Amino acid sequence: MNGHGPAATRFVVVGIGADGWAGLSGRARSELTAASVVYGSVRQVALLPESIAAQAISWTSPMSEHLQTVLSGEATDGDVVHLLASGDPMFHGLGSTVVKAVGADRVTVLPAPSSASLAAARLGWDLAALEVVSLVTAEPTTLIPALTDGARVLVLSRDADTPTQVAELLRNTGFGWSMLSVLGELGGPDESAVSGVARSWTVPDCPALNVVAIDCIGPIRRAAPGLPDDQFDHDGQLTKQTNRAVSVAALAPGEGQLLWDVGAGAGSVGIEWLRQTRTARAIAFEADPQRADRIAANARSHGVADRLTIAGAVPAALEAMPDPDVIFLGGGLDAQVLELCLAALFDGGRLVANAVTLETEHLLVAAHAEHGGTLTRLSVATAAPLGAMTAWRPALPVVQWVMTR
Incomplete structure (x- = not known):
């Protein structure tokens, strides 16, 4: 404008x-x-x-x-x-x-x-060491990525109900012992402060203009990709932990970028990609309505729902979406979809495609011959019981093609 x-x-x-x-x-x-x-x-x-x-x-x-x-x-x-x-x-x-x-x-x-500067001054906290999360327009789950043991977080509240919503979120995510301080009307004649523990938070009345300070006590949350599979609701259509970690690393997350997650399944790759940045966005393409609902629920549980859009089936849904910086092809891979995705990339754009079947593997081998990039075969085996003994249980090998336009 x-x-x-x-x-x-x-x-x-x-x-x-x-x-x-x-x-x-x-x-x-x-x-x-x-x-x-x-x-x-x-x-x-x-x-x-x-x-x-x-x-x-x-x-x-x-x-x-x-x-x-x-x-x-x-x-x-x-x-x-x-x-x-x-x-x-x-x-x-x-x-x-x-x-x-x-x-x-x-x-x-x-x-x-700013309200953050005033809050840090009142609390004696180092502003440079804090994370500030705005819930003025975002849902409370947006706070989740900032939570980890020992972290200090300032929340810019939407209204008087935000402190109670934050306390409930902390209880539900294992941070119930965290200390909350609600600082109201900072800098004004009616400035106020009240503190308590999230698990027993009962303060009914807070000023509409407030900042919530959280001194986090709870589990250590890691930022590296490769979360355990059980942290995603899925029906089996899930990029497994080790392959997911490799795939997200290959996608090279960057601030402000847009990812197309094509054939998203449970949405795990796109969600982990979003967790690496503060400003990146993703579009998950998924034809199955139940899986689309699971993607939405998984995104909320990991605090990235505000940056994830869920679209319909490919290839039809691709044409209506903004052009991507990065594309991940995990499901729904065929010659037509691959061609459309390659055409959507600008110079410098990046595509990562995973194939499990011989048919899709042949597609990637041919694409690698035409466009270059790197072709890698990932084989993972996990130790598991075999009777009274232990043996390696191999997963299906994955062929991964990584290409920069």
């Missing part, structure tokens, strides 16, 4: 904390004093002093549509439009949205301390 609105229109995004006018810098005060129109939430607008001459306009619902109108220039007459944001506008805030919409050259951002 870069370039929307009159070329001369500029936007000044002013971060404001719960302490209102008193906490603003001199430059921020000067900007708002000189403003002709200021947009903000009802709470933010109420923090402005009566001496401000600007027309103060509260966002209407849905805010996204109102903001779109303002950024397009349809609702503004002046050359400069001022927008209020909570704390640091570039930290999970309005500033990033405005910059993305109109371009950084048309935006001035004047930050106040």
